[in-house]
Amino acid sequence: MQIRCALVGMPGSGKSTVGRQLAHRTGVPFIDLDHRLEKMIGTTIRSFFETEGEARFRDLEAQALAEVTQQPGGMVLSTGGGAVLRAENREVLRQFGNVLYLRASPEEIYKRVKHDKTRPLLQGGNPMEKLRELYAVRDPLYRETAHYVIETGRPSVSTLVSMVMMQLEMAHSAAVSAPPSTSAYQPSDTSH
Ligand SMILES: Nc1ncnc2c1ncn2[C@@H]1O[C@H](COP(=O)(O)OP(=O)(O)OP(=O)(O)O)[C@@H](O)[C@H]1O
Numbered sequence: 487m488q489i490r491c492a493l494v495g496m497p498g499s500g501k502s503t504v505g506r507q508l509a510h511r512t513g514v515p516f517i518d519l520d521h522r523l524e525k526m527i528g529t530t531i532r533s534f535f536e537t538e539g540e541a542r543f544r545d546l547e548a549q550a551l552a553e554v555t556q557q558p559g560g561m562v563l564s565t566g567g568g569a570v571l572r573a574e575n576r577e578v579l580r581q582f583g584n585v586l587y588l589r590a591s592p593e594e595i596y597k598r599v600k601h602d603k604t605r606p607l608l609q610g611g612n613p614m615e616k617l618r619e620l621y622a623v624r625d626p627l628y629r630e631t632a633h634y635v636i637e638t639g640r641p642s643v644s645t646l647v648s649m650v651m652m653q654l655e656m657a658h659s660a661a662v663s664a665p666p667s668t669s670a671y672q673p674s675d676t677s678h
C-alpha cells in the first residue's frame with residue numbers, strides 16, 4: 487500500500503515533525519505546504535505576514551494547496567495550521583482523502599513552541615491565551631475536515647508515526663474487503 491495522506495492541526499501540533507518521519511518510513515515524498523509557500527514567496531512566512539498581511543498569505547496558501555493535491559501518487563502532505571480556515575480548502579482536503587488531525591491541547595502546544603520565534607500568530611502579548619483562542623475556533627474545523635483524529639499528548643513522535651500508519655492500513659484493508667457497491671440501484675430509484 488502506498489501512503490497518500492494529509493496532516494492538519496494547530497501550529498505546533500507536530501504536522502511537520504510527524505509528517506517528515508512518516509514519509510521517510512514509508513518511502514513517499516514529504517510535502518510541507520509552509521516550506522513550499524516560503525519558496526514561492528522568497529521569504530519567511532513570518533516576514534510575509536508583516537509586509538503583505540495574512541489575507542494575501544491565505545490566498546497563496548489556497549492556491550498552493552489546490553495545486554499540490556492534484557499531484558498524483560504517494561505523498562505525506564503537511565498543511566499549515568490555518569489551512570482549514572477557508573471552506574474551499576476544507577473541501578479540497580476532504581476530496582484528497584486520508585486527512586489526519588494531530589490533536590494537541592493548547593497547554594501541550596505551548597510547552598512545545600514557547601521558545602520558537604517562527605510562528606507569526608504566537609508572537610507578542612500572551613501566546614497561551616492566543617493558542618486557546620485559536621484552538622476554540624479551529625478544533626471544530628480540523629474535526630470537520632479530517633477523516634481520523636490522532637491524540638498526540640502522550641506518545642513519542644515515532645509512536646505517532648506508527649499509529650498513523652496503522653490507522654491508514656486499517657482503513658485500506660476495510661476498503662479492500664468491502665469495496666463500495668457498484669450496483670446501479672439508487673435509494674431514490676422507485677422502478678424496482
Ligand atoms: N508528539 C510530540 N511530542 C513532543 N514534541 C513534539 C511532538 N510533535 C512535535 N513536537 C515538537 O513540537 C514542535 C512543533 O512541531 P512541528 O513544527 O512539527 O509542528 P507543526 O504542526 O508543523 O507546526 P506549524 O503549523 O507551525 O508548522 C517541534 O519542536 C517538535 O519537535
Ligand SMILES: O=C(O)C1=C[C@@H](O)[C@@H](O)[C@H](O)C1
Pocket residue numbers: 496497520531532565566567568569605606607
Ligand atoms: O496557524 C496558522 O494560521 C499558521 C500556521 C503555520 O503553519 C503557517 O501556515 C502560518 O504561520 C499560519
Ligand SMILES: [Mg+2]
Pocket residue numbers: 501502503520564
Ligand atoms: Mg509545520
